[in-house]
Amino acid sequence: MRPTRFPDERRMAAFRAEGHWQDRPxxxxxxxxxxxxxxxxxxxxxxxxxxxxxxxxxxxxxxxxxxxxxxxxxxxxxxxxxxxxxxxxxxxxxxxxxxxxxxxxxxxxxxxxxxxxxxxxxxxxxxxxxxxxxxxxxxxxxxxxxxxxxxxxxxxxxxxxxxxxxxxxxxxxxxxxxxxxxxxxxxxDPDDVCLLLYTSGTTADPKGALHSHNTLAFENRSMIDTFELTEQDVIFNPSPVTHITGVNCALMLPFVLGAPVVLQDVWDSRVALRAIREEGASFMIFATPFLRGLLEAARETGLETPSIRYIICGGADIPDALVTEADERLGTVTRMYGATEGPSVTSASVADGPDLRQHSDGRVLSPTEVIVVDESGRQVETGQVGEALWRGPDTFLGYLDASLNDEAFTDSGFFRTGDLARFDERGGIHIVGRIKDIINRSGEKISAFDVENQLSEHPEVVEVAVVAGPDPETGERGCAFVVTREQVDLPLEEVRTFLIGRGVAIQKVPESVFVVDSLPKTASGKIQKFALRNYTRDRTTAPEQMATTSVVAVHER
Known part of the structure; x- marks a missing residue:
């Protein structure tokens, strides 16, 4: 199999000249x-x-x-x-x-x-x-x-x-x-395709992403350099080995680094905590549900995790409060932004300081380039929100279905992520949701991520996802799906009072609240928001991705 799309020859030569691609299979x-x-x-x-x-x-x-x-x-x-x-x-x-x-x-x-x-x-x-x-x-x-x-x-x-x-x-x-x-x-040939990995399903249609030996080798060396990993480290991996995180952390990184990986198949937070302590695990990358579970287990047992040097947490739906508490209790926690198409685009290390680690998605990991653009493709000012685009030595080569590539890349080789982001004055990037995570309420654009970040701090909320649902008057309304502690009810008026009390504009307050016993997720733990959006439009038959999710209560204005 040959790639359907290479980076341009000039950048390929630059990657080699600068040592990013070392042409090793x-x-x-x-x-x-x-x-x-x-x-x-x-x-x-x-x-x-x-x-x-x-x-x-x-x-x-x-x-x-x-x-x-x-x-x-x-x-x-x-x-x-x-x-x-x-x-x-x-x-x-x-x-x-x-x-x-x-x-x-x-x-x-x-x-x-x-x-x-x-x-x-x-x-x-x-x-x-x-x-x-x-x-x-x-x-x-x-x-x-x-x-x-x-x-x-x-x-x-x-x-x-x-x-x-x-x-x-x-x-x-x-x-x-x-x-x-x-x-x-x-x-x-190090430029040959060696990995065909389908996107994990946060959108309805998985797409086959192509990586070469060179893109994956650089990705793993980048992690080693960024987090100063050595053969004395011990990697803990509960993420599926069939997901880009597991491919890198469990299947590849140990052999580049010379360090062992501890595998966990069925997620159990207490088993994970015990394995980390017994094996002296020091480095791990996983999604928010794993971090939340590990923190809960540490709270319940009172056990400490002195071996942990880094917990890297990926995904845009990471509440600030969760990162801050986990950083204090478990070990150094830092966010990472990436995807199947580019595994580690931004992150932060201890040297970057706790504020950048806990309250942003980190800095751009050079030599990867990230720009934030408006709808016309022009770069926006610092602090303004637009679509994040990236390109770098670990950016995938294109999709197996070549018809997807023209829309996926700009003419200059930047990957169009579909993620909304902004840069702050320090160079930290903030991923504030997906383009589809915008709620268009009577023409006013509302970020679902902003509402999720606030509502996640309600004392009864364990997990939350906010999506756009149909509304006959405003076009779209905010629909909050919440998992609560012990399935307690969470009335709409309580959500409204809580959010307004935290300074959230009334226009951003969800007009529908669904209390559920679980949220549909990908194998790597990311919430499948398309399934929730589908459910708001057709409640007669739950989408396949929500087949195991039962709705405990519904509150609507």
Missing amino acids: LDYFTERAARLWPDAVAVVDGDRRLTFAQVYRDALRLAAALVERGVRSGDVISFQLPNCAEAVIVYHALHRIGVVANPIVPIYREREVRFIAAQARSRAVIVPGVHRGFDFVEMYRSIAADLPDLDLIVTTDPTPHQGAESLASLIDDVTDEQVERVRALPTP
């Missing part, structure tokens, strides 16, 4: 880690511990087995695996033979998987057997007729499954001669 880092730190622990998966040498050995053997079954450089192989050691081995095996890795989040089912695997033209899939009560092998067998490129189903389950091969058998059955032939294969 990702397999270079796997081999290097096994050579430099052969006996050091690379992966902690429950009671299992794999060294760098063991991961590299099994990755080579799996790569050899795949080559024997006809897999070739440029093919796409999908894996839909939980956070487990096998996912790490699979990822590195694919890069050894120049395959495009296509992680698919485990919560996806027939509809999403059919779309992704068909568009990607996946040659093989690697899945659990039965995981959390769901039979993944049977799902792929049931849709195989719709996937004409699919030749091989591999399962990590030791129990035999009809129509699938065992991952363990593939690794065990190759010969030393076959492994040596794989070792001798040419290394991939």
